Amino acid sequence: MFKTNWKPAVQQIFPILLGTAIYAFGLHFFVIPNELMEGGVTGISLLLKYALNIPPSYTTLIINVPLFYVGWKYVGKQPMYYTILGTLSLSFFLWVIEFLMHKGWVTPFRYEEDYLLAALYAGVTLGAGLGLVFRFGGTTGGSDIIARICNKKMGWSMGQVILFIDAIVIGTSAFYIPIEKIFYTLVVVFIAAKMIDFIQEGAYAAKAFTIISDKPVEISQRISDEMDRGMTFLSAKGGYSRMPKEVVYCVVSRQEVRRLKSIVRQVDPRAFMIISDVHDVLGEGFRVED
Incomplete structure (x- = not known):
C-alpha cells in the first residue's frame, strides 16, 4: 500500500528536482558568467548579483517567501505544494553549484568573443530545466504566483502578466549591464521558450x-x-x-x-x-x- 501511494508522487517529484538542477546549472554556468539576464524573480536575483554581488541562492528564496504566503492564501494549498518544492530545490541547487564553483571544482563557461554561443547554450539549458518542471506540475515561484493571483482575482491573462513582469525586470537591467547583453538575453528567452514548448508538448x-x-x-x-x-x-x-x-x-x-x-x-x-x-x-x- 505504501509503495502504491508514493510511486506517483515520486515520479512527479524527481523530474521537478532534475529540472531545477538543470536550470540552476544553466544560470551559474552560462547566464551569470556572461552577465546575461532572465525574467521574473530569477531576473531580480541576477540584478542583485550584478549590482551587490549577493548570491542568487539566497535572494531567490528570500523574495519568494512572502509570495508563498500570498499564494497559499489566494491560489490554494494544492497548487502551491509543487511550487514550494520547485523554489526550494532551485535555491538548494543554486547553493550547491555556488559551493562547487567556490571550491574550483566547476568552471563556468565565459566566452567574451562570442556571447551568442553562450546565449544559445543558456536558452537550451534554462528551457530544458523549466520544461521539465512545468511538465510535471511544478513552478519555480516568483512571477508565476503573481500571475495566478492576478488571473484569479482580476481575470488577467497569466501570459500577459508574466510577460509584463519580465519586460520590467529585463528593462531595468539596462542600468547595470551593457545594452548588447540585453539583446543576447532576448535570444536566451526565445530559445528557452521553444525548449519549454518542446518538452511540454513531447518530443514525438x-x-x-x-x-x-x-x-x-x-x-x-x-x-x-x-x-x-x-x-x-x-x-x-x-x-x-x-x-x-x-x-x-x-x-x-x-x-x-x-x-x-x-x-x-x-x-x-x-x-x-x-x-x-x-x-x-x-x-x-x-x-x-x-
Whole structure:
C-alpha cells in the first residue's frame, strides 16, 4: 500500500528536482558568467548579483517567501505544494553549484568573443530545466504566483502578466549591464521558450488527418491495408447539402504524411483534407506510457 501511494508522487517529484538542477546549472554556468539576464524573480536575483554581488541562492528564496504566503492564501494549498518544492530545490541547487564553483571544482563557461554561443547554450539549458518542471506540475515561484493571483482575482491573462513582469525586470537591467547583453538575453528567452514548448508538448510529434470525402470506406480500407494504421469515422453533415457524411480521422507519423496524401488523392481527387500538428501521441503504433 505504501509503495502504491508514493510511486506517483515520486515520479512527479524527481523530474521537478532534475529540472531545477538543470536550470540552476544553466544560470551559474552560462547566464551569470556572461552577465546575461532572465525574467521574473530569477531576473531580480541576477540584478542583485550584478549590482551587490549577493548570491542568487539566497535572494531567490528570500523574495519568494512572502509570495508563498500570498499564494497559499489566494491560489490554494494544492497548487502551491509543487511550487514550494520547485523554489526550494532551485535555491538548494543554486547553493550547491555556488559551493562547487567556490571550491574550483566547476568552471563556468565565459566566452567574451562570442556571447551568442553562450546565449544559445543558456536558452537550451534554462528551457530544458523549466520544461521539465512545468511538465510535471511544478513552478519555480516568483512571477508565476503573481500571475495566478492576478488571473484569479482580476481575470488577467497569466501570459500577459508574466510577460509584463519580465519586460520590467529585463528593462531595468539596462542600468547595470551593457545594452548588447540585453539583446543576447532576448535570444536566451526565445530559445528557452521553444525548449519549454518542446518538452511540454513531447518530443514525438505526429500529424492528424481529417478527411472529408464521398469515398470514406475505400480510403479507410487503403490506409488499413497499405499503412497498417487505424482510423475513426466521425459522423457529420454537409453544410450546403445537409446530407450525412462520414469523416475519416487518422493520425500518422510525419514520415507517413506524403504517403497518406497520395492514397487519398488516388481514391478521391476531390477529397478535402485538414492536416494538424499533434503531440504526445500515445497508444498502439505510437509511444506507450505506463
